[in-house]
Amino acid sequence: MPENGTNRRGFLKYAGGAAVTASLAGCLGGGDGGDGTDTPEGTDTDGTDDGGGDGTDTDDDMELPDFPVTITQGNMPSGLDPHDHRETPTDVVMLHVYEGLITRDAAGAVQPALATDWSRVEGEEAAQFQLREGVTFHNGDTLVGEDAAHSINRIVDEEVGFASPQSDQLAGVTGASAPDETTVQVTLDGLNPIVFSEFATYCDIMQRSWVEDRSKSEIGQTMNGTGPFKLDSYTQDEQVVMTRYEDYWDDPAEVSELTFTSAAESSTRVNQLLQGETDIIVNVPPQEVNRVNNSDAGSVAAAPSTRIIYNAMRYDVEPFSSKQFRQAMNYAIDLESIVSNVLGGFGTQTGQPTLPEFVGHNDDVGPYSYDPDEAERLVDESGHAGVEIELNTPVGRYLKDLEIAQAVAGYIDELPNVSASVNQRDFGSLVDELLTGNIEDKPPWYLIGWGEATFEGALVMTALLSTDGALTSWSNDEFDSLLETAANSTGEERIAALEEANALANEEAPWIFLNQQYSVYGVSSRVSWEPRSDERIDAYAMSQA
Amino acid sequence: MSLARFLIKRLLQGVFVVWGVVTIVFGLRVIAPGDPANVLLPPDVGPEVRQQVIADLGLDQPLYVQYWEFVSGIALGVPEGLFNIATGQPVGGLGLGTSLTTGTSVASRVGRSLPATLELAIMATVVAVVIAIPLGVISATNRYSVPDYGATLFSLAGISTPNFWLGVMLIIVLAVQLDLFPTSQRAIGIPGVVDLLVSGQLVAAAEGFRTWLWYITLPAITLGTYFTALITRLTRSGMLDELGKTYVRASRAKGLPDALVRYKHVLRNTLIPIITVVGLQLGTLIGGAVITEFVFDWPGLGQVLINSINSRDWPMVQGSLIVIAVGFVVVNIVVDTLYTLVNPRVGFD
Numbered sequence: 084m085p086e087n088g089t090n091r092r093g094f095l096k097y098a099g100g101a102a103v104t105a106s107l108a109g110c111l112g113g114g115d116g117g118d119g120t121d122t123p124e125g126t127d128t129d130g131t132d133d134g135g136g137d138g139t140d141t142d143d144d145m146e147l148p149d150f151p152v153t154i155t156q157g158n159m160p161s162g163l164d165p166h167d168h169r170e171t172p173t174d175v176v177m178l179h180v181y182e183g184l185i186t187r188d189a190a191g192a193v194q195p196a197l198a199t200d201w202s203r204v205e206g207e208e209a210a211q212f213q214l215r216e217g218v219t220f221h222n223g224d225t226l227v228g229e230d231a232a233h234s235i236n237r238i239v240d241e242e243v244g245f246a247s248p249q250s251d252q253l254a255g256v257t258g259a260s261a262p263d264e265t266t267v268q269v270t271l272d273g274l275n276p277i278v279f280s281e282f283a284t285y286c287d288i289m290q291r292s293w294v295e296d297r298s299k300s301e302i303g304q305t306m307n308g309t310g311p312f313k314l315d316s317y318t319q320d321e322q323v324v325m326t327r328y329e330d331y332w333d334d335p336a337e338v339s340e341l342t343f344t345s346a347a348e349s350s351t352r353v354n355q356l357l358q359g360e361t362d363i364i365v366n367v368p369p370q371e372v373n374r375v376n377n378s379d380a381g382s383v384a385a386a387p388s389t390r391i392i393y394n395a396m397r398y399d400v401e402p403f404s405s406k407q408f409r410q411a412m413n414y415a416i417d418l419e420s421i422v423s424n425v426l427g428g429f430g431t432q433t434g435q436p437t438l439p440e441f442v443g444h445n446d447d448v449g450p451y452s453y454d455p456d457e458a459e460r461l462v463d464e465s466g467h468a469g470v471e472i473e474l475n476t477p478v479g480r481y482l483k484d485l486e487i488a489q490a491v492a493g494y495i496d497e498l499p500n501v502s503a504s505v506n507q508r509d510f511g512s513l514v515d516e517l518l519t520g521n522i523e524d525k526p527p528w529y530l531i532g533w534g535e536a537t538f539e540g541a542l543v544m545t546a547l548l549s550t551d552g553a554l555t556s557w558s559n560d561e562f563d564s565l566l567e568t569a570a571n572s573t574g575e576e577r578i579a580a581l582e583e584a585n586a587l588a589n590e591e592a593p594w595i596f597l598n599q600q601y602s603v604y605g606v607s608s609r610v611s612w613e614p615r616s617d618e619r620i621d622a623y624a625m626s627q628a
Numbered sequence: 629m630s631l632a633r634f635l636i637k638r639l640l641q642g643v644f645v646v647w648g649v650v651t652i653v654f655g656l657r658v659i660a661p662g663d664p665a666n667v668l669l670p671p672d673v674g675p676e677v678r679q680q681v682i683a684d685l686g687l688d689q690p691l692y693v694q695y696w697e698f699v700s701g702i703a704l705g706v707p708e709g710l711f712n713i714a715t716g717q718p719v720g721g722l723g724l725g726t727s728l729t730t731g732t733s734v735a736s737r738v739g740r741s742l743p744a745t746l747e748l749a750i751m752a753t754v755v756a757v758v759i760a761i762p763l764g765v766i767s768a769t770n771r772y773s774v775p776d777y778g779a780t781l782f783s784l785a786g787i788s789t790p791n792f793w794l795g796v797m798l799i800i801v802l803a804v805q806l807d808l809f810p811t812s813q814r815a816i817g818i819p820g821v822v823d824l825l826v827s828g829q830l831v832a833a834a835e836g837f838r839t840w841l842w843y844i845t846l847p848a849i850t851l852g853t854y855f856t857a858l859i860t861r862l863t864r865s866g867m868l869d870e871l872g873k874t875y876v877r878a879s880r881a882k883g884l885p886d887a888l889v890r891y892k893h894v895l896r897n898t899l900i901p902i903i904t905v906v907g908l909q910l911g912t913l914i915g916g917a918v919i920t921e922f923v924f925d926w927p928g929l930g931q932v933l934i935n936s937i938n939s940r941d942w943p944m945v946q947g948s949l950i951v952i953a954v955g956f957v958v959v960n961i962v963v964d965t966l967y968t969l970v971n972p973r974v975g976f977d
Contacts, residue, residue: 158935161729303731319732319740320935321927346812346925347934354799354811355925511940 147327150627151340152610154620155352155361159320159345162303165287166238166247171534175620176323176343180221181287181308184212184231184267185279189615189624191440191538193283197226197309201279204268210278214265218332220290221306221313228261233291235259235269245299252285276573280442280537284617311336311623320345338622353605356381362607363620369427369483372603381607385429386614388602390534391438391543392430392481394474394491394595395556400527402467409592411461413451415501416494420453422598425486430598435585436548437540438599440616443569443581444540448589450596459498468500476530477510482600488530491595517554525556532600536617540581541569548593557593631965638964642957647699649953654698657942658691685728701725702950724950725943727936734947738932742951743817745928748920749913751844752852753906760856761895761902764863768871769890779860786857795850795923802846809846812925815839847924851917855909862905866898900967907963911956 160173165181168174184198198212218226237244239256255275260268271278293307306314309332312325323343327336344361346352352364353371357380367375372383396403396412403409422430434450437443462468472495476488488505495503506526516524517531533554535543549566550558565584569577589596604614611628615621682688686697702724724734767779803811816836824833870876871894879889918930925931929948936944 162731167731300731319730319737320932344813344925347931348922348925350796351799351812351923351925354804355813357804358807358811360811360813 147329147335147339148337148627149339150337151342152338152363152622152625153342153344153361154363154622155344155346155355156365156620157345157347157349157352159343160323162319163306163314163317163323164299164303165289165308166234166244166249167299167303169248171618172345175618177287178310178619179312179325179341179622180306180310180314181289182310183282183284183286183288184214185283187283187538187617189613191616193279197231197288198267201282208271208273208275210269210271212267212269212282214267215332216265218309219330220293220309221328222290222293224290224292226288226290226309227264228267229264230291231267231288232259232261233294234288235267235286237289237294238286244294249285253281256281274571274573276570276577277537277539277541280539284537312338312341315340336623337626341622356605356607359607362610363612364605365602365620366482367603367605369429369603372427375605379608381605383603384606384612384614385601385603387431387438387440387616388534388600388618389438389440389536389538389616390481390532390600391433391436392484392487392530392532392597392600393433393436394488394528394530394597395525395547396593396595397522397525397527398557398559398593399522402465402470402472403527405465405467406591407461407465408467409595410451411458411465411498411501412495412595413458413592414454414461415458415498416451416491416595417453418450418597421487421490425483425490426598426601429482429601429603431601433596433599435589435596436544436594437581437585438543441535441538441540441543443544443578443585445582445585445589448586451592455494455498459500462498462500470500471502471504472528473504473506473526474528474530475506475508475513475526477513478507480510481532482603484530484532487597491530491597520553522556530597534618538617540585541566541577544581544584544588545570548588557591559587559591559593562587562591634968635961635965638961642961645957646950646954650699650702650950651695653946653949654695657946698946724947727944728941729936729939729944734943737944738929738947738951741927741929741932741948742955743819744814744926745914745917745921745930746955747818747840747844748847748851748917748926748928749910751848752855752913752917753910755848755852756855756859756909757906760859761863761899763856764860765867765890765895767860767864768867771868776864779864783857783860783864786853786860789853791850791854792919792923794853795847795920798846798850799923810843812923814843814926816843847920847926850923851913851920855913858909859902859905862902863898866901867894870894870897904963904967907959907966910963911959914955914959915952 154175156172156175158170158172160176161168161170162173163176165177168177182196184196185201186194186196188194195215197215197218199215200213201210203210212231214226214228214231220226220230233243235253235256236259238247238249239253240258241247241250255271255273255278257270257272259270262268269278269282288309290307294302297305304317304319306317311328311331311333313328315324315326317323321344325341325343327339327341329335346355346364349366349368349371352361353367353375355361356364356375357378359380362381367383375381375383394412396409398404418432422428422432431439432450435445435448437445439446462470474488474492476484478485481487485505485507492503492505495501508529513526513529513531516526517529519525531554533543533547544552544562545566546552547554548557548559548562549555550563562584565580565587569580569584572580588594602614602616602618604620606612606614609628610625612625679688686694689697724738726732727734727737730737763779763782767776770776799811803809816839818840821833821836821840824830824836867890871890876889876894879893880886914929917926917928918933920926921928921930922934929952932944933948933952935941936948
């Protein structure tokens with residue numbers, strides 16, 4: 084941090100945040116002052132001391148460090164209601180204050196959070212969660228089953244709250260109830276093999292009475308969760324400041340104050356990191372990696388994300404209706420070179436719609452090899468030699484999207500029997516064409532990306548490749564049948580069906596399989612943190628370097 | 629024509645200009661690609677829900693109905709036919725509607741960003757005037773000398789340097805390498821400083837003002853460089869023009885000191901057209917700060933505009949554009965009024 088002037092954080096502290104910022108929505112109200120829990124000793128407000136599940140209450144006499152951290156994303160959250168958004172930057176802010184019943188670790192495995200046990204209910208289309216005892220909201224009140232049930236209903240049932248844009252994230256969940264104070268029962272509309280995957284990724288738990296006492300607008304301006312950080316102040320579109328919640332059910336965070344800011348321009352974020360004005364930045368572009376790594380201020384850390392980048396080819400129009408032609412397009416491109424040269428190594432080659440970390444990935448299926456001779460032969464065999472094709476691509480939406488598209492079209496254009504070019508598209512208008520629900524409205528050949536935070540390959544394939552998928556460009560009866568099998572089975576049978584579907588997709592080549600996008604972060608040298616695949620920037624996992 | 633009649637006439641003209649802008653802004657929304665429903669909804673919702681949202685937004689109405697509701701909403705501050713998706717309630721408030729992405733009032737969001745943009749535009753103007761006028765005078769009074777060539781070179785460089793490049797360079801050199809300024813953002817605004825002053829926290833207010841200056845320096849230089857170059861050129865040519873006039877020779881012949889002739893008479897006359905340009909440019913800077921705000925992460929109207937365009941948040945785009953247009957019109961009226969007051973030869977005609 085520069086020494087020769089007052090920095091932003093320092094100044095706000097100095098002058099008193101309330102006086103300086105114009106529209107602070109305020110600290111958490113009500114119970115904060117009255118709960119008598121402002122001690123790090125970990126005595127719960129209701130007198131219970133059950134150890135928070137992990138038996139990791141704060142050690143007596145342990146001095147919590149003063150360790151402020153600032154995270155700069157590309158955008159600020161659209162609001163603070165955890166059930167009223169669909170964006171990753173908002174989600175990253177939310178996860179520090181609100182928690183789900185279950186969660187995922189950095190490797191994507193399901194872990195307990197506010198629930199310690201979960202299971203399907205024998206003989207019923209339902210699932211049950213057993214709540215952790217002694218969890219308190221930031222206003223000091225204890226979490227009970229009614230809170231969790233109401234939160235689920237607020238998402239899936241318009242009558243309970245509002246039309247949440249997250250209702251499809253709990254697809255197959257029809258409602259929830261609380262048989263007792265520590266149990267939540269979720270009703271399903273069928274087998275729903277991915278119900279626990281959904282709850283491990285989505286559904287933040289809010290306090291029922293807190294929600295019901297506030298207007299929708301108020302809920303979007305303040306926060307009251309159970310997470311390791313509690314809201315200190317919020318200035319819409321400028322910053323969110325949180326402080327460590329010392330009565331957290333697990334160990335208190337090492338980070339004492341957490342500030343979220345945003346800078347849409349990537350070079351601005353990089354400069355902020357180099358100057359010590361922020362600690363974590365998102366989306367460091369490949370050309371800036373050396374500048375960050377060569378500085379003392381920090382370094383670049385990358386992790387494979389849950390987003391796959393691909394070129395869809397519409398199965399119902401020539402030349403892409405030919406399987407040989409589609410395979411030829413895959414053989415024509417040197418994907419290894421694209422990943423290393425265009426993406427600077429920040430990507431993984433793919434050869435199937437399911438990413439390696441996802442359920443259903445087929446380890447026996449690899450990417451297509453670079454074989455221009457085979458590509459030329461297959462094009463001739465398809466009967467489409469001499470064809471001219473145009474790749475529609477958004478610009479700036481995904482890491483190096485235009486450059487990837489240009490490289491793909493360049494390789495294909497090098498084939499003596501195909502001419503390829505790139506058509507740069509406005510993302511909004513391209514998405515409009517993709518979302519009409521009518522395959523005829525889609526461009527014949529386009530680059531797009533798809534992220535799926537549940538780690539479920541079935542959801543990716545259903546949305547993008549099944550005949551009725553929201554963004555589909557393909558129709559294949561055998562493939563649809565395999566997805567149907569997976570949707571109505573569990574365990575090994577389900578996995579086998581998904582793996583077979585991936586092998587079939589590789590063989591039929593409905594896409595030019597491109598790369599798994601990486602999340603590339605700049606991390607200050609004062610912070611120790613490992614990035615995760617699910618794009619969650621978890622300050623609770625940060626420690627002083 | 630009296631001042632009152634002049635003002636009424638200009639205000640009426642301003643209303644028509646704003647109406648024209650409102651119409652163009654509405655037209656832009658109609659022809660622009662990107663359906664707001666796609667921004668609000670996940671990709672796999674059914675067509676019924678999509679249709680319902682389009683209906684809730686009023687986008688299924690005939691264009692003339694949408695136009696009428698839009699214009700009347702702005703003029704009268706009544707609901708615009710748009711609905712807040714989150715609450716299902718009709719949009720009311722000050723007539724600029726509710727953001728599609730955040731569900732909050734556009735007027736309040738735009739109103740909160742306006743001071744940041746005004747601060748930047750005014751500071752850029754101050755930087756420009758403080759540097760350009762002395763430079764132009766030195767250049768004109770030392771014609772074909774080293775200072776004149778230097779000022780000319782500076783003007784040429786200033787006019788031809790794109791401000792996004794200049795901003796990034798200033799950040800890299802003065803903030804990152806030399807550690808003299810912060811790279812970006814705005815720690816505190818003038819309203820915050822005033823709040824501190826009013827509440828009697830004088831030391832904090834002084835510190836706040838210093839912080840504000842520290843943060844605004846690089847963006848103001850970036851935004852003001854082109855303007856500085858322009859005013860330098862104008863001052864130089866204006867001074868040269870005036871210096872050749874007979875009243876200057878007469879003054880000198882009367883034995884007036886050269887400095888008095890230059891600064892009291894010549895410069896004063898030179899400043900009249902410059903005031904007009906400064907005023908007009910101030911209006912331009914309010915709308916033209918978009919790139920500078922983006923580079924410096926300055927939380928002004930430009931940032932709001934870019935973010936809302938990216939998210940197809942049309943009420944926010946419209947609100948920002950209308951406020952910028954109104955700002956431009958108001959500044960023009962003020963400048964025209966001042967001009968006639970400063971230069972009595974120009975009447976209120």
